[in-house]
Amino acid sequence: MSTLVPEQARATVRELEAQCRQCLQCGQCIGACPNGFELELGPRRVVRMILSQDVEKLLKCEDVWRCSECQACTEACPMEVDVAGMMGRVRELQMEFGGVRCPERKVAEIATKRLSRKNKIDNMLFGTAMVSRGFIPSDLLATAEMGIKMSTGKVRRRPRLTVEGTEPKPFYAGCSLQQDKEAFNATAKVARELGFPLAEQEGAGCCGHGSRGKVPAKLETDKSVFTVCPACDYSLQEVEIETEPVWQALVEHARREELKLAAAKPRFVPYVGCLTDRETALGSLADAAELADAEMVSSYPGLHAGCCGALGAMFRGPTEAVLKLIDFAAENEAPIVTPCLLCRDNVRSAVRSAKKKVHVYFWPEFFQAAGTAATTADGEADD
Amino acid sequence: MSELRDNGLKPRVLVCECAGTMGENIDFERLERAFADVAEVERSPVWCNRQGQARLLELMEEDGSRPLVFAGCSQDFANRRFHRLFERGLRLEVADIREGCSWVHNGDSESVTDKARRIVEAAIEFPGAHDDKMVLENRVDSVLVIGGGVSGTQAAAELAQMGHRVELVERRPFLGGRAARIGTVFPTNDCGQCLPTTDAQAGVRKCFHRNVAIDNENMNIWRRATVESVSGRPGDFEVSLRQLPNIVTQDCVNCGLCEEVCQVGSEEEGGKAIFSEFYDGRVQRTVDLEACTFCGACAEACPVDAIDFSQSPELTTVHAGAILTAVGCEPAPARLVEHLGYGHEHVVTQTEMAELMDEWEEASWLGEQPVKELVMIQCAGSRDRRRLPYCSRICCMIALKHAIRLRTLFPEMKVTICYLEMRAAGVGYENWFLAARRAGVEFLRGTPSEVQFDAEGRPVIEVEDVTAAEKKILRPDLVVLSTGMVPANDAGRIAEVLNVDLDEDGFIDILDRKNRATETTTEGVFVCGSAAGPKALVECNTEASAVASEIHNFLSSAGRKSVPASTVDAAKCIGCDTCEAACPFGAINLIERPADAPRPAEVKGDGKLAVIDGEACRGCGICAAKCPELAITHNLSDDALFGRLRTMTGGVERPVVGFYCKECAGAAISLSGLRHDHYPDSVRLIELPCLGRISALHIIEAARLGAAGIFLAGCAEERCQYRTGDLSAEEQIELARELLEEAGTPIPLELWHLCAVDRHTVGRRIRLFCARAEGSEEAYRAGIELERVGSVPCAGGGDCVHASA
Secondary structure: OOOOOOHHHHHHHHHHHHHOOOOOOOOHHHHHOOOHHHOOOHHHHHHHHHHOOOHHHHHHOOHHHHOOOOOHHHHHOOOOOOHHHHHHHHHHHHHHHOOOOOHHHHHHHHHHHOOOOOOOEOOOHHHHHHHHOOOOOHHHEOOHHHHHHHHOOOOOOOOOOOOOOOOOEEEEOHHHHHHOHHHHHHHHHHHHHOOOOEEEOOOOOOOOOHHHOOOOOOOOOOOOEEEOOHHHHHHHHHOOOOEEEHHHHHHHHHHHOOOOEEEOOOEEEEOOOOOOOHHHHHHHHHHHHHHOOOEEOOOOHHHHOOOOOEEOOEEOOOOHHHHHHHHHHHHHOOOEEEOOHHHHHHHHHHHHHHOOOOOEEEHHHHEEEOOOOOOOOOOOOOO | OOHHHHOOOOOEEEEEOOOOOOOOOOOHHHHHHHOOOOOEEEEEOOOOOHHHHHHHHHHHHHOOOOOEEEEEOOHHHHHHHOHHHHHOOOOOEEEEOOOOOHHHOOOOHHHHHHHHHHHHHHHHHOOOOOOOOOOOOOOOOEEEEEOOOHHHHHHHHHHHHOOOEEEEEOOOOOOOHHHHHOOEEOOOOEEOOEEEOOOOOOOOEEEHHHOHHHHOOOEEEEOOEEEEEEEEEOOEEEEEEEEOOOOEOOOOOOOOHHHHHOOOEOOOOOOEOEEOOOOOOOOOOEEOOOOOOOOOHHHHHOOOOOEOOOOOOEEEEEEEOEEEEOOOEEEOOHHHHHHHOEOEOOEEEHHHHHHHHHHHHHHHHOOOOOOOEEEEEEEEOEOOOOOEOOOOOOHHHHHHHHHHHHHHHOOOOEEEEEEOOOOOOOOOHHHHHHHHHHOOOEEEEOOOOOEEEOOOOOEEEEEEEOOOOEEEEEOOOEEEEEEOEEEOOOHHHHHHHHOOOEOOOOOEOOOEOOOEOOEOOOOOEEEOHHHHOOOOHHHHHHHHHHHHHHHHHHHHOOOOOOOOOEEEOOOOOOOOOHHHHHOOOOOEEEEEOOOOOOOOOOOOOOOEEEEEOOOOOOOOOHHHHHOOOOOEEEOOOHHHHHHHHHHHHOOOOOOEEEEEEOOHHHHHHHHHHHOOOOOOOOEEEEEEOOHHHOOHHHHHHHHHOOOOEEEEEEOOOOOOOOOOHHHHHHHHHHHHHHHHHHOOOOOOEEEEEOOHHHHHOHHHHHHHHHHHHHOOHHHHHHHHHHHHHHHOOOOOOOOOHHHHO
16 A cells, blocks of 8 residues: 555544543453454554554554454543444545455455465355355365355245234345255244234345445335344444344244243353443343253353354354363353354354364254254254 | 812822832923812832831821822832822722733823823712722621531531531431441541541541530530521521430340331331440430330330430520531442442442441351452443443542452452442542552453343343453343442522532532532632532542631621622612622612602502612622613723723823733733833723623723724633623623624724733733724734844744845
């Protein structure tokens, strides 16, 4: 990149600087960041660079691409600086002036930097599009190739979602569930059996979650929409569509209707990833555990909410947070259950590279309506 | 027309040549001739020397009723030179032809003399109001002190020693407040339950219970009492007090039998509903009235019959000339630190740590160590816009004190302080910080956003070590939160009862953050200690003494004038609430219009009428400027203002008019004049009591009289001595701007904030404004530039622009 920075970039940074002048540099943003242990600089120093108008460094800063926009930093800030917003603005700045043409490619690059032969990309069925475009060196591909095959040329058969005689609920599957047939089926099954039918919305594909580009949600509705992915929540809320996590709704519904759930194993370790609202998600998992007479084994909440290792939908090697979680699960001899499909795949990859015997389940793979047949998915790592 | 002329005597004009310093541009012969018909003129080379003052005294005594106009230096300067005569009753209308004219102009003699003539003429024709309406009103020589903590008690004791009657009101049964209840305090590391001694006692300080200062015969202590209502005026407040009974009488010998038999639990010390705290030692025991079941067991057990349940709450009225609020502050409520795990067994506040420390000391004797690792979190809930936005100032020192003690008791204990900034600013405070580092306390720069707990219930803290720029996980056994302080829970109610303002953080607001830190926004009501914001004990003690002498001053001086500076014409007042809302001192009230009062035609039936309270009125004139019906007349009336304007703007085609307040802006302008800082003589200045006196009408009138530009100069920004005068002026100038623009005759209008430091720049500012008003700003700027270039020695050379010029 040329050392000559366009005046326009400087002007933008000056504008940003005016918005974070109250920053105390207390570090609460990094303390709160679920990805905090993985960052080189962290949001505090990004804000510091904005304050010192170090445009050259800002245009090279990679940490902004490690941000998953969970807003934890903004929520933690005692001075009400929109820290996550600043990270987003710096991403835009890099796209405009820093030579970043494609955010997905940039994220993939940063992700693969950490990959070694030992940690290959073998997950992220929905990330295969990127892989197929050649953003990732082929020697780092493992089973992702399988994903490419799966995602090309085949027309997926939709499972039945609705239940006759019941008004179906608007459902936004997002990209991950769209790609993973088994996960989709499992979700549809548990919802149907609990008498909580879902109707998939038109155009419910990529939600356009900010860090991946600017694809607006195509959905138009005034009803509250049920979602599986917190990234979808943020994106839909941005276009003023109310959302509700489907797991939470299912648990509440089951409780209201006095239905029981069945768990695949008697105990489990919860994991909610970075984007999900930690308290709500863990609470919802605890409620599900209660309804299924299963035991939820957990330590401090932060352990169950770190970064799974996904970066722009790419696995980039196990994170410290996930390794700690896997150790914890191994110690307690319990599988890991997560409401996020990205997290499931990434944690599975991490389990393999850590060579531990820990099973990882996606929520509907672990919890089913009581009295119905156990799920077919075993949640085990492939090898 | 004017008051001076009403007595039919020609005024006497004393013209001062100021030792010839004005001779260059003022033709005194001509000046003298100008007033020969309307006044007795007496000229002297110097009026302020011994002979001059003797002559002045003679004139005062001979001819006391004749109005005197002094044409010479500024009012400020004359006040200092003639202060002895003013003390003897001299009344002088000052026409400032020196700093306001001769010394600041370098124009020709004709124009400067003409301006001087107009200044003198304005003073003769339209004199300003003299503060001669002072009515001395005695103030009740007693003080009501609300709050018996360290600040309140010390101030009360000092006031009693000065000889004032003191009513000390404390909500709790014992004096001493929060300081007496906590352990050791910084910076001395001893207890906080002492007061300075009087001369009658040895030593420099004594505990509350041993200090006879509290027993002063002038002091009356109301325990368990609250202030119900306050009425009256500054100097004579009527205060209604409600006092709950102590139940245990003075006969108590503190044997403790009652506590033994009591079966009722309480949160007070000892855990029983009958208890003793012994902070001040005057009351031996008391009953927790909220917990007590009135079973009577204690009364039966008492060997001296000192327990009397037949007492009931009493309402009493006391009179006080002044009121002191010293209600203190209290630790932040739990909800502000819930995110940091407060409520969990492994998380405590520093206040609770202080209590724990006493238990832990015993453990240290036995070689035990209660916890391995301890983390203190500074600014817990503080300096946070969503919680407490301010710094409580004492928490850093408390943490240092505790950390040092912990490391001393338990050398193996890991003590970490997560801090944002260590604020150790105070005499000797930095030594504590150094001592803590030397004691091996780890300082981690960075504050956590939350405290989590693992499966075993052990705290887990994710925090960025900012200096190392890395995120860390701490797993202490105990977390200590340095929570901030908030206003005492009844501060809001007290403020309402006393009619004083609260600041943005809910503490009692002080009148002036620089100069009058112990006065509230209501006259006669004072404040000290933590009631006005969290403070260390050392500051509370200092403030207590300061407020005592402040109140002593207030009580020993007579009341201010009881005639307001403005009057309301009932025949014009329509009873709108403009003036009531505008008065910064709450001096204006709307009352039911008396049946016999005149009323404007449009007011029918029971209209309201504005009345101005002389005691509260400070004379700014904002009400007069804002009254839509022109029903309020200020001492400096509209007639006088318009008259001065007319007189002053004459004789020059395009005058530049400046209105300035006589307070800070007046100081800047007269000091600038003393520096002989020149500006064009087309500038005509009109002094106002406060910039709030100006209304859009005055500005329009000045424009109508041909002003090329008008500036208003008031006190420094947000420092108006009458609080809102500059804001009022801003509204008026905007209104005038709109009207002039509508009329198609816009002229430059500016509002300036000046204070005495601006003496160096105000001349320059006026010159620039004149240039702007005349439309020659560019040329003026170019002139300055040329002057600057000219003043720099030029290197010369072939390309130098000066060489060719």
